Amino acid sequence: MERPPLGPAGIVVDLAAIRANTRLLRATAGVSLIAVVKADGYGHGMVESALAAQSGGAEWLATATIEEALALRAAGVEGPVLCWITTPTSDYAAAADAGIDVSAYSGEELDEMAAALQGRAEPARIQLKVDTGLSRGGAPRAAWDELFTRAQQGESAGLWRVSGIWSHFACADEPGHPANDRQERAFRDALALAEERGLRPELRHLANSAAAILRPSARFDAVRCGIALYGLDPAPGEATGIGLEPAMTVTAPLLMVKDLAPGDGVSYGHRWVAEQPTTVGLVPVGYGDGIPRHASRPGAPDAAATVGIDGKPRPIRGTVCMDQVVVDLEGDRPPVGSEVVVLGPPSAGGPTAQDWAEACGTINYEIVTRIGGRMSRRYVDSETGADA
The missing domain is CATH 2.40.37.10 (Lyase, Ornithine Decarboxylase; Chain A, domain 1)
Structure with a gap:
């Protein structure tokens, strides 16, 4: 018997599902949506996922690294982009030239940015990340005052505009976990201190996919949706009824x-x-x-x-x-x-x-x-x- 022709193993991504998920999440949250397309769009393709999310109503895109964000720009993707992992060798000037918001975790990181941004005609855009209990990236509570003070000084000097302050949940996929309340209270404390230090960010964001769906009080000005964007439940057993479509x-x-x-x-x-x-x-x-x-x-x-x-x-x-x-x-x-x-x-x-x-x-x-x-x-x- 003749052997039939075989196609290779392959991945098919339905861009309509990403658009639909974006619309659904945006409507559910009722605030701006930051579409997270890091790690090659969670395996779905970074550029294609970004464009689909934008066409579904996402106001922002987000990546982990400056290099990922610059790759979006190189592919012609426009609009606000945030990234959050940098190293002492990161090209802050290139990010600023491309209109990318870069996150800062510490006064030392702000000093590195200041050195790289000297002489620019236009201020760069930075966002400040505070650690509210994940104990990963972000300034710990003891360093918030230094971070906000140094950020305000750089803003007054015209080096940058502090466009956002943000943090990240540790247990949002467990809506009853007591850490969620603690982290939200801590984030509100951070925002109050930042205001005392003269910062007026346009974007305050804490909620990831799970919190965007399950925790209305944590939505603030925007929510960051990653896994839910691609149609997967960010809190299995908790968020299954929202109607996400796997892409x-x-x-x-x-x-x-x-x-x-x-x-x-x-x-x-x-x-x-x-x-x-x-x-x-x-x-x-x-x-x-x-x-x-x-x-x-x-x-x-x-x-x-x-x-x-x-x-x-x-x-x-x-x-x-x-x-x-x-x-x-x-x-x-x-x-x-x-x-x-x-x-x-x-x-x-x-x-x-x-x-x-x-x-x-x-x-x-x-x-x-x-x-x-x-x-x-x-x-x-x-x-x-x-x-x-």
């Missing part, structure tokens, strides 16, 4: 079908052994493409991640390899070349990113952000029915 679908062809007898071991280390006659299929994706190696759950095979073939969940069996995985077809023999749905929205007929996260003991953010490797990425627009 990513990952598919691959079925390469081979074979029979196994009882006692046949599968993949490296024979960490899964057939207990009864079955059929298995070979799928050409592996950890080189971002498939978690522990997805097969060798110690708990009943909890293994699955893929979808013919609308049925097919569990991964044996160790995930760099380039391929083996799935249990349980006696079925779908044709070689059949579409394998690695992940996608429920309508795609396979597991969701959240299903993968639960099987692998991680979060949906990690699943979609790490997927890719050698996979192609294609954009569609389900509103128009055309490739984008």
